[in-house]
Amino acid sequence: MERKIGVYICECGPNISEKIDIDKVIDAVSPIEDVAVVEKFKLLCSADGKKFLEEQIKKNSLTHLVVAACSPKDHEKTFMMVCENAELNPYLFQLANIREQCAWITEDKEEATKKAIRLVKAAIGRVKYHSSLEKKEIDSIPDVLVIGGGIAGMEASLQLASKQRNVYLVEKTSDLGGLVKNYEKTFLGMKPISDIIDEKTKKIDSNGNIKVFKDSEVEEAIGFFGNFEIKIKRTNEESEPVEINVGAIVLATGSALFNPDKTPEYGYGKFENVITSLEFEKMNLSGKILLKNNKTPNSVATIHCVGREERGYCSEICCMYSLKFARYLKEKLPNVKVSNFYSDLCIPGKTDQKFFNQTKEKNVGFIRSSNIKLTKKGEQLNIEYDDENKNKQNLLVDMIILSPAMVPNDDATKIAEMTGVSQDDEGFFAEEHEKLNPISTSTEGIYIVGCAKGPKNISDTIVQAEAASGNILSSLIPGKKLEPEVKTSQISESFCIGCKTCLTVCSYGAITFDETKKISVVNEVICRGCGNCVAACPSGAASIKHFKFNQLYQEIKEAVK
Amino acid sequence: MTKALKLNKSAEEGILEFLKYLLESGKVKGVFTLKRISKNSAIAYSLITNPDELKDAVPFYPLMPVNAGKLMSRFTLKEGAKKPVAAILKPCELRGFIELIKREQGTLDNLYIISSICGGVFPSRTEVDRSAEKKLPKYWESVKKGEISPDLRSVCKACEEFIPYTADITFDLLGNNDIDKHSIFYLNTKKGEDLAKDMKGDFSEKEFDRKKLEKINEKRQAEKKKLYDEIGKKMNGIDGLVEIFGRCIGCHGCSKVCPICYCKLCEFESPDSEYSPSNYETELRKRGGIKVPPGTIYFHLGRLTHIGISCVACGQCNDVCPVDIPVADIFKKVGESIQKMFDYVPGKDVEEEIPLVSFKQEEFAEIEE
Amino acid sequence: MNELKGGIIPSKTGIRETIIDLIEKSVDKGIFDAVIIPMKVPSGDSFVYVLVKDKKLLKDGFPLAPTMLVQGAKAVSSVTRLGKGNMKIAAIIRPCEARATVELAKLGQADLDNVTIISIDCPGVLPTSDFLEDPDKYLKKFDDAYKNWDDKIMRPVCQICDKSSMVTGDLHIGTLGAKKDTCFIISNSEKGDSVAEKLDINLNQNLDSWNSKVKAISEEKKKKRIKAHKELKSTVSGLDNLVETFSQCINCHNCMRVCPVCICRLCYFDSDKVKHTAEDYLTRAESKGSMRFLPDTTLFQMGRMMHMSISCVSCGNCEDACSMDIPVGQIFSMIADETQALFDYVSGRSLDEPIPLVAYKKEELHQMEDAND
C-alpha cells in the first residue's frame, strides 16, 4: 500500500526551538522516501496543537505519523488519542524524543541538531514497519473468591458482596474466625473479640451473596484477571470438586506460630508449664489459668522475640499482646507477679505507648534481657538471663509464656504455586510493590491481605481487607469490559521447540505449556508485554507486537547511519 | 549475430580489467565474484565495492563453495537492489537464481549478470586438501580443448547446460583455444551493451561457434549416459533406495545448500513430521522395528518431489554430504526425467511458468481424454 | 566417582553377545517392551540406531558400533520428545550419548520416565570418513583397538576423552579391569537396581578393579586433554585466528544439525533476523571495500558456542559432519570445558542438577547487588 508519512516537529516553546535548528531538521528529513509532509508547530501538546495535527492527518490522508517532541512518558498517550480521533490507527505513530534526549542535554546547538536529525530519521525508519494493532476487550466476571475465613477473609467478603457480585469464601477448618477466635479480648481497648467475630459471622450468614465453603480448600485456580476457573474440594472426603468462575481472588490464608522446639534453650516441650502465647490465649478463654498440677500460678513470665533470630524479623504484635496477657493475669489472679522479658519494645502508633504505660502502672515487671536459658528447679522454672549491663541474673517463676514469631501457614507454598503468586524470602506472599501496591501481586487480579503477607495486627488486617475491596471494586466493575495489554508477545507454533526457557523468565505467569503439542503458548490477556520471553528465546520463535525485530533493526540502522 | 567485445588480455586479466572499469566508471556500485579471502587463501564469494580489492578476485576459479544463485536470492530477497550491481555467475547458478525468482525469492532489478561458457568446477573437498592449485594447469588445458577434466564434479562432467541462456554478458571460455591471449565478451542484451560500450577494446559482431560447442556437448552426453547407467543400477526399486540412503544421518545438509530449497522451515523438520509415541507403537506392532530418528528416505523422496522440476544439477549436495551419498547424481537423473515430461529447462527463461504450480486450460482436456 | 554398586556377570562370547542376551532375557521377563540399539544397515557400510520390539531383529543388534553417525541422545529424544508413551524402552548407548540424553531431558526434549539407559565402557569412535573408505577393514581395526584399548585410530576428541566410563544412565556395563570371561554391571539408579534385581544379579560385589582401571585411564586421558587443548587454543584463539579457522566454512550448518544439544527447530542464524536488504549489504560492503557474502560465518560459530557450550558433551559428531574438515569438535569441546568449569557444572552429570544458564537462583541476584555496592 502506498505510504504517506507526516512528520511534525514541536518547538515546545523555547525548550526545543532555542536548542535545535528545526529548519535544518526539516530539510534533512523532507527528501526521505514516503515522507509526505514535514511541518513545525509552536506547541503540539496544547489544545490547538492537537487540533492542528488532526486536521493535518485528515487533509493529507496520512497513513503514518511521526512527532518529534518530548518524552513518550509525557505525551505519547496524548498523540495516540489524536490519531484515534483522526481515524488513524494509534499504533501507526512514533514519537522521537528530541527534548530530553537532544535539547536538554547539551548547550552545543549543532550537536543537538545532528542528533535530532538522527532520531527523527530513526523514528521514520521504524514507523514504516509498524502494523496497526486493535484494542481487545474481554468481558469480566464480577464475582470474587476469598481463600481463608479469618478476620481478613470475613472483612473482605462483607466489603465485596453485593447484588451484582457474589463472593465465595473458602475456609479450611470447620468454622470461621481463624486464629483470632481463640482470643478473649483485643489489646486496644480490651474489647471482647467474640462480639467482633459473632457480628461478622452473623452478617456473613445473613448475606445472600456470600457462599461459604467450610472444611474445604481450593484445588485448582487457572485463568486470568476477569476470568479465573476455580475448583473447590472438601478437605477430608473424596467428593466431586465444585467448579466456579470468578474475576478476582483474595488470599487471606493467615499465618501460624514459629515452633519453639526449634529453639531448645526455651525448653518448650521439655519442661512443664512452658506454653506458647496461643496456648495461653486458649487457657485464658476457658476461664481457668492453671499449672499442670492444677494449682494457680503466683508468678508468670512472658518471654518476647522467641524465634526472632532464626526468622530474621520482628513480628510486630507480640509486645502488644504480651501487655494484654499481663492484664488478663492481673484481672484473674489479683496478686500474681508478672514480668516480661523483652529486647526492644515495639509499640508504634498513637495508642500503643499509652496502653504500655497503663499496663506498667499495674506493677508489671519489664526486664530488658538477652541470651535467656531455662532450667527446671523443683516445681518451678528458673530463667537465667543477661541484664542490660550484661551480668547474669536469675528469676524463679511458676509459669512461662513464650511469644513466638509469626510464620507463613504450611500450605502457603502450595497455594502460591497454584495461583502463580511468588513468595518472598521469608515464605510470606510477595506484594507487587512494597510501597505503592502493598496488597496486589505481580499476577493481576490476585490480592493478598492480612498475616498471609506478613505479621500484622487486627486493625491493619481490616484496613488491608478494605484496600483489597477498594482495588477490586474500582477495576472489576459489573458489566464493564476489561482492556488487556495490546502490545503482547506471541510464540510461533511451528518454530517453538518446547525448551520452556520462556516459562522460567515470565514474571506474570502468562505462558502455559501445551503438553500434547510440546509448545509454549502465550495467554494474550495476562501478558503485559515486558519482552522477557522474547529476549530469552534462543531460536527467535517468540516475538512481541510493536517491537518486532525488523522495526527495531530499521530504527537502529537509521539512527547510526 | 551478437555484438562482442574483445580485449587482448588473457581471460583472467581481461575479466578483472573489465570489472575494474565497471567499478571505477561507477557503472556498478558492487561486483559479486569469487575471491581469495584469507591467509590460507580460502575461496569464497564476495561483494566487492572498492576496485583495489579486485586484486584478490578470481572470477573463473573452478570452485563453487556456495551456489551463487542462492546468494543472489538472499541479496535481493527483502528488497531489490537500489544501485546497479554486477554478478559473475556460472550458468547453473544463474538458472538456480531464475528458478528462485519464479518463486518470489529475489528480483533481477539493477543486476547485471555476467556468465561464461562454463568449464565445470572441482568438488569443494579439493579446496580442503589444497590440491586445487595443483590441478589448475590441467584444468585450463582441458578447458581450452573443450575436453572434460577428470577432476571435475560428476555432474559437471555430465552437464549439457554449460551455455548460459539469459546472461547480459557471456564470457567465451570453454573450447576457446587462445583464452590466455585475449578475452571475448558476447554482449547478449541491451544492458550488456550499455555496460561495455565506452570500454577501450575492439567491438565486433561475432557468432557462437555452434559446431565446436556441439562437439563438446556430445562428449558431455556420453559422460551423462555413463553416469545414469551407473546410478540406474543402484537405484532399482525400494531396496536400491534403502541401499543408497541407508547411510544418511539426516543432517539435511543437501537441502540447506540446494539453491532451490528456499523454505524457511522444511516440512521434514516441522512438528507435523514428528512421530508421537503412538506412531512408534503402531510401527513396532506392524514391522517389529524402525530406524530412529525415522523418515530418512521419506525426506529424500519428499525433497525430490518438491524441487525435482527445478533441479539445476549444480552438484552442491554431493559435496556437502558427510557420508558421500551421490545425492546430486540421483537428483539430476530424476530431475531430468520430470523436466522432460514437461519439456521444461529450469531457469532457462524467467517468464516461463513452473509446470507443476501453473495450470493451463488445455491440460485439463488431456486428462479428460 | 561416588561409590557405585555393581555386580559381575559371565561374558564368555564377547561383550556384544553378552549385552544382546542380557537384553533378550529382560525382554522375555517383560522388563522392557522395546530396545534402542545400533544396527548394521543392509548395505553393510554403516550403523544406525533402531527401535526394536521383534526378538528376531534384536539378534542383529550391534552395541558399541564402530561409528557414531547419529548421536544416541538424538535417537532417544526423537522417540520420547512428544511423551513417554506406554512402552518400557532400554537404550544401549555410549557414556557421552547417555550424558547428552540427560541434558536433553533437562531441556524438555526427552522424557526418561519409561527409558532405562544402559551405557558401556567406550574405547572411542572411528571418524566417519575413515570408516566409509573400507567398512569391513575398519570394523576389524576397531575390534582390535577395542581389545587393547588403544585410541590412536579414534576421533581426535575420543583420544582425549576422560569421561569414557562416566556412569550417568541407569546401568553401565564395565569391561575395564574385568577378569577373563566376565564383565561388570553397575547400577546408578533405582531403575537400574530393579532391573538387576529382576535379572537376579547380585549388586554388591567388589568393583575395585573396575574403579581403579577407570581412574587410571581417565587421569591419563585428562593429562592428554589439557595438553591438547593448550595447543589448540594457541592456534585458534584471537579473532583473526578464529576468522582464519572458519574462513572455509560454507554455512551448511551440518555441525548444528547433528549436535545432540542444539535443539532449536529454527536457528537464530537461519531466521529473518540475519536477512537484510540489498541496500544494507551494499552499505556494509562499502564500509570495508569488500565483504564476504554471506557474511558472519564466524559469528554463527560463536553464537552456537554461546547457546550450547554449557551442555556440550564433546562427542565430536559435528567434526565428522563438517564437509570442509574444520576441527569444530575439538574447538567446541575445548570451549565447553571452560564454560562448564565456570559454573563447576559437568553436562549430563545428573538429571536433577539444573542447567546453569537456564536456572535462576535467588542468591545470584544478591551477588550482583553486592557486586556493585
Add this chain to the structure above:
Amino acid sequence: MKEKEQKKDVLVIGAGIAGIEASLLLSKADRKVHLVEKTSYTGGATIKFEEVFSNMECSTCMVAPRQQELLQDNNINLITLGNVEDVKGSVGDFTVKIHKKARYVDMVNCIGCNACFEPCPVSLKNEFEEGLSERKAIYVPCAGALPNVPMIDTDNCLRFKGKKCTACQEACMFEAIDYNQKDEKIEIKVGAIVVASGYSLIDTKPLSKFSYGKIDNVYTSMEFERLYASNGPTEGNIVLRDGKNPKSVAIIHCVGREEKGYCSSVCCMYSLKFNHYLKSKIPDIKISEFYTDLCIPGKSHQKFYEKMKETKVDMIRFNEIEVAKQGKDTVVKYSTKGKKNTLPVDMVILAPAIEPKNDASELAKTLGISKDDYGFFKEENPYVSSVISSKPGIFIVGCAQGAKNIQDSVSQANAAVGKVLSLS
C-alpha cells in the same frame, strides 16, 4: 438518602501520596474527584525524600509517574492553593465551599521554562527546602515539582506591595503571567470526603536540651533529607553550614517522644536509612545512632537493619540525652543505665516526633469530625475500620489519622476508596 439521588463525586483533601493514590483509584472506578491541595505542588512529604527505606528506591522515580497520571487524568479536578472553608450536608450529599488562592500564572500557557525566576528582584528563604536555600517571589518549590507551573507569593512580591514591578511578566514568552487573576470561591457537591491532609514534625526549638537553633550543626531529619536530595539546596552533598563535610555524626531518635507520649513508628527506619545516605557520600564517616527502643516491625525491616549494621555504625541505647556546646565543638551528653558519657560530633541529626498538621484542628471543625487526644483525626472504632471518622461519609487516611509509613498510608487510601465505592 433514598429519595435524593446519591452524589457520585468525591472530595479528596491533600495531594500527598495517600491523596494521590485515593484519587487515581477512584478515577479508575469512573468517579469524578475534586482533589484540593493547600500548596502549589503535589506529592506532599514523600517527594522531599531522595530515597525510601527498605529497598532504597528513589522516591521521585516512584511518585513522579503517579503524579503524571494524576495530571493527565480528566476524571480528577486538581485544585492547588485551595483551602476547604465550609462543609455542609451529610453522607451522599455534602456541599463544600473551597477558597482557591490565585496563582497569577496561567496553568495552560505556562510550560515551566523557569525564564521568569531570574529577573525577580525579591529573594527569600524557601520553606520547601526547610530554609536551607533561597527562592524568588515567583517560584516553583523544587526542580521537578509537578504541576511544573510557578506561583507568585503575594506577601513578598513587590508588585502586590504597591511597586510597579513587571519583571517576571516581561521575561515570559507565553504571556502566562497575569497579575489580575483573582482568588476564586468554588462550591462543589460531593457524596463522600477522603481526608489525607498529612502531618508535620514537632517543632524542636522549644525542646531546649537538643539546642536546635542554638547550635549551628544541629539539623532536623527533614533538613537532612533536603541536604541529601539531588534537587536540593546542595545538590546532594552533605555539608555543614560552614561548607565542610562532617567527619562524625550523631543521629538521635525519639526526639519529643515523651512530650508527645507515643512512638512515631517510622523514625527508627528512616534514621537507619540516613546511614546509607551518609556512607554513600562520605565513606569513612563515623556514625553513632542514639535510640531507646528499636521499632523495626514488618518482614523486610530487620533485614534492612542487619544490612546497615554491616556498615559499622555504633548503636547506643540512651535513657537521657542532651546536645550542648563544649568549647568549640558540639557534644552529645547521654546516660545509659546511669553511666554518663559525652561524644563530640561535627553534626547532629534529630528525628522529631510526628504530630498532626498545624491546621488540623481547624479542618476538623470545618468537617465536623472529632480529634483524638493527640490532635489526629479520631477513627470511630479501630476494630470496625481505622479509616472511618466520627462522621459518616468522611474518611481519614494516612498520617492525618496517625503516624505511619508510606505503605500503610497507601493501604488506608485504598481502603477508603473501598468504603466510598461500597457506600452507594
